[in-house]
Amino acid sequence: MSTSLEELRKRLDTIDESVLRLLAERQDIIRQVAETKRKTGVPVYVAGREQEKTDRFREQAAQLGISPDWAEDFLRMMMSASRANQSEATFPSATPEPKTWLIVGGEGGMGRLYAELIRKSGHQVRTLDRNDWLKARALTEGADVVLVTVPINLTGDVITRIARFMSPEQLLCDFTSIKAEYVNLMLQAHDGPVVGLHPMHGPDVRQVSRQLMVVCEGRQPEAAEWLIRQFELWGMRIKRADADMHDRAMHLVQGLRHFVALLHASFMNRLDLRPEDMLDYSSPIYRAELMMTGRIFAQDARLYADIVFSDAERIRMLTDFLGHHTALAEMVRTGDKERFIREFETATDFFGAFGAQALKESGYLINRLADRFG
Amino acid sequence: MSTSLEELRKRLDTIDESVLRLLAERQDIIRQVAETKRKTGVPVYVAGREQEKTDRFREQAAQLGISPDWAEDFLRMMMSASRANQSEATFPSATPEPKTWLIVGGEGGMGRLYAELIRKSGHQVRTLDRNDWLKARALTEGADVVLVTVPINLTGDVITRIARFMSPEQLLCDFTSIKAEYVNLMLQAHDGPVVGLHPMHGPDVRQVSRQLMVVCEGRQPEAAEWLIRQFELWGMRIKRADADMHDRAMHLVQGLRHFVALLHASFMNRLDLRPEDMLDYSSPIYRAELMMTGRIFAQDARLYADIVFSDAERIRMLTDFLGHHTALAEMVRTGDKERFIREFETATDFFGAFGAQALKESGYLINRLADRFG
Structure with a gap:
């Protein structure tokens, strides 16, 4: 046998x-x-x-x-x-003649990733990083587009500084995760074409193909069309968005998510429940959540602090969130199970058909996680 | 071309x-x-x-x-x-002669799933559901093992009722997600062998192979060894655990997770940020989080209410969580970024090497999600 x-x-x-x-x-x-x-x-x-x-x-x-x-x-x-x-391999170019890009923050993760893509599409790339400001004027001269991709707490300063060297035929754009404020700042600092960009992925993706690029219009949108076409040639999906709507969504995606991750991790610490031990008691779905919380703490504290404290609006939203928690916790304290059910059903109605999609997608994730690490 | x-x-x-x-x-x-x-x-x-x-x-x-x-x-x-x-297909049997199982809650999702596995391994399965209590004595007679798998708010009553019909050579076990309280209750209600079980998966898994079964010792553990061997023959991983440690972990995995999901969903509702719209602004990691929150609201409100309000200890933990949030929110309100960084670094130290594993596993998830639904 x-x-x-x-x-x-x-x-x-x-x-x-x-x-x-x-x-x-x-x-x-x-x-x-x-x-x-x-x-x-x-x-x-x-x-x-x-x-x-x-x-x-x-x-x-x-x-x-x-x-x-x-x-x-x-x-x-x-x-x-x-x-x-x-x-x-290499990518097609969106323009008949190569363009010259200046990437401000060219040594950061996103700067390096995009510099490579741009080069692979046959364009010229110049980079400027924190120690290169003496060369800023020379590097800016003759560039077709200036792309600012620096940590969020530096973005305002860097835009103001670099725009001084720009002339009105040059395109100014940025990759910051807050758009309304910085698109406005770019419009004030620069007289030529402006577009706000936000690539919805981190620097560690294996490919930008199928990743999302949010595009917020600034000034002379026709001057940025070749740029957007280039993103499409890399396989990216383009989302043209209103800057305010984008920012409200980002308060949730970035501000709330990272704050809640810190709450979760520090509460585990307080309860002395170590993540390694938790794996022995984890359903696949909790395992996935634990991994998504844990990944944050393998990264830079200051980066996340800058994201959470990025602007007054975000801090106001996080303060509202505590008020919301306090209100909902009252039903836990008083053991009001019926109110929990009503709140739950309201959320169910709000999620609507999305719940079914979520069940399917998360089910897929759970199965893959069980295949791979279970 | x-x-x-x-x-x-x-x-x-x-x-x-x-x-x-x-x-x-x-x-x-x-x-x-x-x-x-x-x-x-x-x-x-x-x-x-x-x-x-x-x-x-x-x-x-x-x-x-x-x-x-x-x-x-x-x-x-x-x-x-x-x-x-x-x-x-079918599974090997852990015993030379088939055993007779009585599944109390046999019409629930978990009951049906395990009934099928038991049958496929050549054992006899009897089921008892809410309308069968008149037959309870007859169904219990001659069973080798009685497995209670009913909603958590009914578990205590059901254990007490079914144990009355049991004799000391029969094995009593349950699938409830809280162990210390119910293992104690089983020990009080039944004079024979007792084992507390908690399968760490839901009823919708495609297979139990590689899923985790938590086993908490009750009385006469040798009488349950064939049962555990049967789980192993289905490919399950066995975790022998202390009931208190298991329960503390579960307060986090079940109580906190489901409460935070409700907080997240109802806060989105309050901000009028619809999940479908959020997808246009989601990094792959936030998309995964949104799906894992959304999946909860495709399911039964009362089930989750019972899980969140399962016992006094869990409610105390959730109340502590509000206190923890209130303390951490103070640094947000006052814009104390340095304190955020200190808290973050403490969490980083606490997570230790787990952070690297989390980065790897969640990175894998992100890639699979981007392949499949991006």
């Missing part, structure tokens, strides 16, 4: 090796696709093409007796690796 | 179809493995075997020029699907 198990395992190993060979072959073809796309100026990521391919793959899977959902997971992994491989 | 792109895409389609065929073939062999394992009594999941296979696969990938990390992700998905397929 156990010999037969050994035989079956050998057959599995042979199959897995064949899969690996096909994946290597796939990678090779993807490199050729990337080269062809670069020559013809086709973006890395085209939504319609992937959907069409996915639908066909699901059908084929069903015919072979494989779960279509599961097959789609595989295909998405293969396609994602394919985009990553394409991103290792 | 575009013809050439079409040709390359056709070659990709051919490769993808071959991968799919191999996956189908793999599924077929896995069914045979499951059958062999069942006959020989080998567990579905054997840690050493998967690790050995993973190491070899990574090496092969590297030789073929494929990223070993990526190849491992791919293999883990194949192996996880393989465990799922094995779970569709």
